[in-house]
């Protein structure tokens with residue numbers, strides 16, 4: 552019986568170690584400022600032309616980012632950056648800058664600076680924190 556209780560406790564703690572409040576806090580402190588600088592011109596309804604975000608992807612809140620855009624799937628699949636369009640698109644900008652899903656688009660770098668390797672790694676760590 553003792554062992555069973557311990558197993559239940561351990562699985563509960565690993566499932567809930569990162570709370571929604573923790574995520575929201577880390578998002579505001581570490582991630583939102585990067586997106587504000589490099590993505591908001593096209594993906595924040597307050598800044599995008601006519602209030603229409605590109606590809607249906609709204610980068611202005613954690614909730615809308617998680618949901619994702621029209622075609623590239625969920626913006627964030629917690630625990631798996633390979634299934635998160637937020638990570639995939641910024642990582643493409645490092646690995647295949649010519650790809651049309653590399654974000655921010657290469658043509659727009661003058662106004663929307665691409666993220667550095669360290670910043671992309673930060674986004675990956677944010678998505679995969681447990």
Ligand code: HEC
Pocket residue numbers: 586589590591592593594605606607608610619620621622623624626636637640641651652654655656659663666
């Ligand atoms: C200059 C405008 C512009 C900027 C800046 C920009 N994007 Fe995009 N974004 C686009 C366009 C256009 C598309 C559609 C690309 C396509 O489908 O070929 C797109 C598509 C996306 C998608 C796919 C949405 C879907 O599901 O269809 C994601 C995710 C995304 N962008 C994230 C970002 C992130 C994160 C940043 C900042 C690091 C960023 N974008 C910066 C214009 C921009």
